Amino acid sequence: MVDKSFLDWPFFTARHRELGRTLDDWCEKSLPRQHSNDVDEACKELVKLLAEAGWLNHAAPVPGFDEPPEVRSLCLIRETLTRHSGLADFVFAMQGLGSGAIALFGTREQQNDYLPAVCNGDRIAAFALSESEAGSDVAALTTTAVTDGADYIINGEKTWISNGGIADFYTVFVRTGEEAGAAGLSAFIVDAGTPGLEIAERIEVIAPHPLARLEFRDCRVPRANLLGKPGQGFSIAMTTLDMFRATVGAAALGFARRALEETLMHIGVRQLFGRTLADMQMTRSSIADMAVAIDASALLVYRAAWTRDCCAQSITREAAMAKLHATEAAQQVIDRAVQLFGARGVKRGEKVEELYREIRALRIYEGASEVQKLIIAREIISGQELLSPRIQAAMKAAVATSAE
Numbered sequence: 001m002v003d004k005s006f007l008d009w010p011f012f013t014a015r016h017r018e019l020g021r022t023l024d025d026w027c028e029k030s031l032p033r034q035h036s037n038d039v040d041e042a043c044k045e046l047v048k049l050l051a052e053a054g055w056l057n058h059a060a061p062v063p064g065f066d067e068p069p070e071v072r073s074l075c076l077i078r079e080t081l082t083r084h085s086g087l088a089d090f091v092f093a094m095q096g097l098g099s100g101a102i103a104l105f106g107t108r109e110q111q112n113d114y115l116p117a118v119c120n121g122d123r124i125a126a127f128a129l130s131e132s133e134a135g136s137d138v139a140a141l142t143t144t145a146v147t148d149g150a151d152y153i154i155n156g157e158k159t160w161i162s163n164g165g166i167a168d169f170y171t172v173f174v175r176t177g178e179e180a181g182a183a184g185l186s187a188f189i190v191d192a193g194t195p196g197l198e199i200a201e202r203i204e205v206i207a208p209h210p211l212a213r214l215e216f217r218d219c220r221v222p223r224a225n226l227l228g229k230p231g232q233g234f235s236i237a238m239t240t241l242d243m244f245r246a247t248v249g250a251a252a253l254g255f256a257r258r259a260l261e262e263t264l265m266h267i268g269v270r271q272l273f274g275r276t277l278a279d280m281q282m283t284r285s286s287i288a289d290m291a292v293a294i295d296a297s298a299l300l301v302y303r304a305a306w307t308r309d310c311c312a313q314s315i316t317r318e319a320a321m322a323k324l325h326a327t328e329a330a331q332q333v334i335d336r337a338v339q340l341f342g343a344r345g346v347k348r349g350e351k352v353e354e355l356y357r358e359i360r361a362l363r364i365y366e367g368a369s370e371v372q373k374l375i376i377a378r379e380i381i382s383g384q385e386l387l388s389p390r391i392q393a394a395m396k397a398a399v400a401t402s403a404e
Helices: 014-030 038-053 071-086 086-105 108-119 232-266 281-310 316-346 351-363 368-384 389-403
Strands: 124-126 144-148 153-161 170-176 185-192 196-200 210-223
Touching: 014 071, 038 086, 038 144, 071 086, 071 232, 086 108, 086 124, 086 170, 086 185, 086 232, 086 351, 108 232, 124 153, 144 170, 153 170, 153 185, 170 232, 185 210, 185 232, 185 316, 232 316, 232 351, 281 316, 316 368
Parallel strands: 124 170
Antiparallel strands: 144 153, 153 210, 170 185, 196 210
């Protein structure tokens, strides 16, 4: 049995504890153990399944609900889903991320048009930010939108777009040129059937899910599909990612918990040299390392979520720490699990082999680990006015010395 004692931590209320236990029970009873080999169809079926059970209501709040999605609930749901099905978590996360900018920045009309359909599974959402030369460096986007009467015309390309090819609409970030760099970006809602939007390529990855490269060729979008104001796109993207970044750490945490659960079952029965693996000191050392890494990740993830829900609108530092540590730690935990499984650990169809493929992308998407380190350092250094005078003086002296 997976350890659920973390639900008693002070980050959570009784409502969160009930959510975690109810979803876990639902996953046990309702999620398919095997998904269709057609990943597009499997995702569409999971969208309907999650919608019918009401779980997508947490990803995209219905219009009239003036609060953004609650991050603690999002994290609990993602952690629980990944323990049972990485693909189910992918579906939930993309419904949230793809519609998150609409929930946060959309007009009431935009919210009425899209959010109920996301919640009830009638529309599949996607978040189109990355380009071939602009992933982590969002300010380097080159896809453009220019005004033409009451419309904007979009030209350019997006790639690595999750749900690409099956989405009913895309939240697309483009350069409208109000100013240079990040200040010249805007966000639009682009329906999948809009003339000029084409699926240029379907991309296959080691943990299969719908992924595509999009092309925009004189794609005409009504001005009414603009999210927020012209030039606000960078802020919209960062605010949306800021909220969902901690949930990536939660997804990694779920993968790591499942790896530990599988490992504990395996070492209790696997015989080696006349005793079980669980009796061996080296195995116990590995289990201890895995457990510590998991708890440390959980503390960082739920600190970030609690801070966003209860204390601060911006959790840039906390979310970056949570994502960085949880994804890197989960990779190590799962690698230890594979090692303890031996040859079985790399056999197709084994859960730990699946987890090994699933976890790798989380260290890259929504900001690679290296980028998270830059973000954390930037936030720490920019907040140095909070440091003691002695440390401030030492840092100023170091800067002065380096400039000489």
